[in-house]
Amino acid sequence: MSQQKFVNRVEDMKILEDIWSANGASLFILYGRRRVGKTELINRFIGGRGVYFLATTEGDRENIRSFKVIISKFLGDDSILKASFDDWHSFFSVLSSSSSFQARAMRSKIIIAIDEFPYLIDSNRAIPSIFQKIYDTILRQMNVMLILSGSSISMMENEVLSYKSPLYGRRTGQLRLSPLKFRHLAEFVDYGFEDLCKTYFVFGGVPEYLLKLDPDLDFWGNVSRTMLSRGGPLYEEAEFLLRTEFREPKNYMLILKSISYGNHTLGEMCSYSSLDKSMVSKYLDVLMALGLITVEKPFGSNDKFKKRLYWISDQYLKFWFRYILQHKSEIESSHTEEVLSDIMDTFSSFAGEQFENLMKELLLDGILGRSFSQASRWWGRNGTGKKGMDIEEIDIVAYSETRGELLFAECKWTNSPVPKSLFQGLRAKSGALRKQYPGIKYTYAVFSKSGFRGEYKEIGEDTILMDLSDIQKGLNELLRGKKMDRSVFY
Template identity: 45%
Template sequence: MSHINFINRTHELAFLEDRYRSHKSELIILYGRRRVGKTELLIRFLKDKQGIYILATTESEKTNIGIFAQEISDFLNDPNFARVSYPSFEALWTSFLSHHQVQKIVRIQQKIPIVIDEFPYLIERDRSVPSQFQRIWDLHMRDNPVMLVLSGSSISIMEQEVLGYKSPLYGRRTGQWQVEPLSFLHMKEFLPWSCVDLAQVWFTTGGIPAYLELFDPTTDFWSNITRLFLTKGAYLTMEAELLLQYEFREPANYLTILKAIAERNTSLGEIIQQTGLDRSMVSKYLSVLMKLHIVHEELPVTASPGSRKRRYRISDPYLSFWFRFIYPEMTAIEARQTPEVLTRVQKNFSLYSGALFELLTEHLIRERVLFPHIHINQLGRWWHNEMEIDLVSICEDEDLMICVECKWTDLSKNEAMSILKKLEEKSRNIWWRNENRKTICALVGKKISGKDEIRKAGYEVHDLSDIPY
């Protein structure tokens, strides 16, 4: 991610600055999926400070200690520091903290920030690393003016080996932050395109900065998709498999399950039937995918937690697009049949976009871009038998329920009114505070004509022109 496009990390930087200004030592855990912008965030945080940034590698502990020693040597401006052979990470950090330069720096600034990026690489090489760093923190860093930031892209390792209850580091952290993709509202800062085009980019990449920077703003959406996804050896053609290999040593069954979900097999029974895997195996893999935030489990928004009406969807738009369109076409892409693949993708992209537009609308509601003055307690889809509503928002304090239909299409006033009237009828089947509740029916579409008249009829209606992009 380039320094030019460092966009909208205000909250993340404020969090790090607040921890830096505290009057105690800090152990911060920062993590998030690959390419989300963690490294650039940390480098930006260190920009105006005397601090240490170290990128761990997959090499041996001895090699990493040598890399750490060299970075620390450069920071201290002491070549002799790197000439010592340190037997352990503890010996390295003990030597650093006792160095005469450390006290000089602390007199200038309250605290020395130390960032270890891709910390999971160390753990993969040696599972005792969390125990080593527990000892380093407890005996050497906790009572010294340091801010230690452990960062990583492997969600499984960061949540289990670093943040997990059984981790030696459990209870030591003083703060944690999961770095999320950028909001849709900030995509225009990468691409000066129309809101429709930006929505389509979101449907294919989500808000991943490293992916957005690959798009060429001087060409159109489909030219970019062809170059980035449908060309042999292209970056985004291969990225999904790398993401999964990063989390799983044997990703084959995960690939099969994700492909089934992307093809709209969303219930447990449908996934089992589509994949041919047995129930216990599918349940196990789904559980892992949910822990990694790759798959999201859904219940009807008003259902009890014990309900069996569960559905599954891929949380990440990039992975959703890749499994729906790229993975099934890998043989054709390798054979350089790009024009034929593009025709097939374009043929089915509208249907795919409809489902992703629901997800985008959900994000915009959670970010309070839509319905900003309403405090929402619950938000999700609702279904019963053959009846479905795209999104239902519950506001318990006001006995308010908002039912939302999402349509990725251009609608006339009459078409919009017809959809809203049917939505009113469906909303009466939702059992939630039926005696006292107020129900608002809303429509969110690509483009809707006659919005003012529809609003006068008592409905909420929004299209892309209402989004402050």
């Protein structure tokens, strides 16, 4: 498998190309979590039009020394290489006034990309002010596109993008790079559709994680190789990821661990962690801003809804905290087979939650041949008044305001076919929401890993039943731009 695989960054590349094509200088901010593909995107974008520089924590002098080697080679100008510079401003002053740089800029806009910009800030807290001065007094008058990139989302947002940053207002564009969607996984691993789903449940859409999978191993073989040994490439990745964002990640680890153990409310997390409510709330806000957790409230509830639930949103982190962290002692003792057996015994339960999230993603993408503006879980009282039996839950409620449609859906990742009673129960549970949304169209769907059993002939045109093979067909039609043929899904 190629370690340079570059998948579906068409829209991201277009954003960069549009900025590069505009007249005048530009300052672009690119950031996103570790391993998401920033470096590959930047290098593919640059081509032969500029230079890529990966900053280190060695301080200004060493970084300038390394950078001038790269820019000298690009310009074919040894005079820059031989010169000595004490700071970044003097370096860019000499660089921009050199005949080789000016001649190259006359032919085409020069791209200068500095990756891991937060490393420069760590070594010198004045770096944002220094680069603001460099851009304002030197580069703004040049035919240059400066890209500042970083993996520390918190530092990029606080030190580069925030209102308080000296660089605020200078940028001509910004992009937070996201992981790939499920639809692109088949370009990394040649698995059957069920194993593709399981791969997404565990590794998500982070390109570098997917590139670490061995094409000659099956799904469980790759889980074992990458995470269940001390030398596995993803065994300690979660801790590295958190250290990228937090100088002292202990309490953030505690919150994520609490959620992975089933503590999804603020009160439950406070009890588990022994931290006070204000502290836990602060940590949750930070984790949400970084995209590591998400907050959930029932479909249709307003902003004042208090009993919100918190979930780990990153697939890899969710799996790591659920399984790897609690088995570290066994993994350190090389008990790989025992750990793998334990994971396989309970994986269906873990996968069920991920299957719901996958189907939300696919519904929003248009797998049913029509789009929805939102999709979320719903829970609430059914009005029976029977204590302990008066709470209902629907896996997915999707809504389209333009069509005036509500879709009610259940998702089942089980080894047995789904009985007709599940569908009948879905219709009954949807009654509470139907009363709240009169006068619109209601449709139903059941998504099942293992298909269906029983007689479904009486199910009407308002319902779609899909097993994994049907979901795969729908996804293939979506990727080909075709409208789904509903007749093949019951």
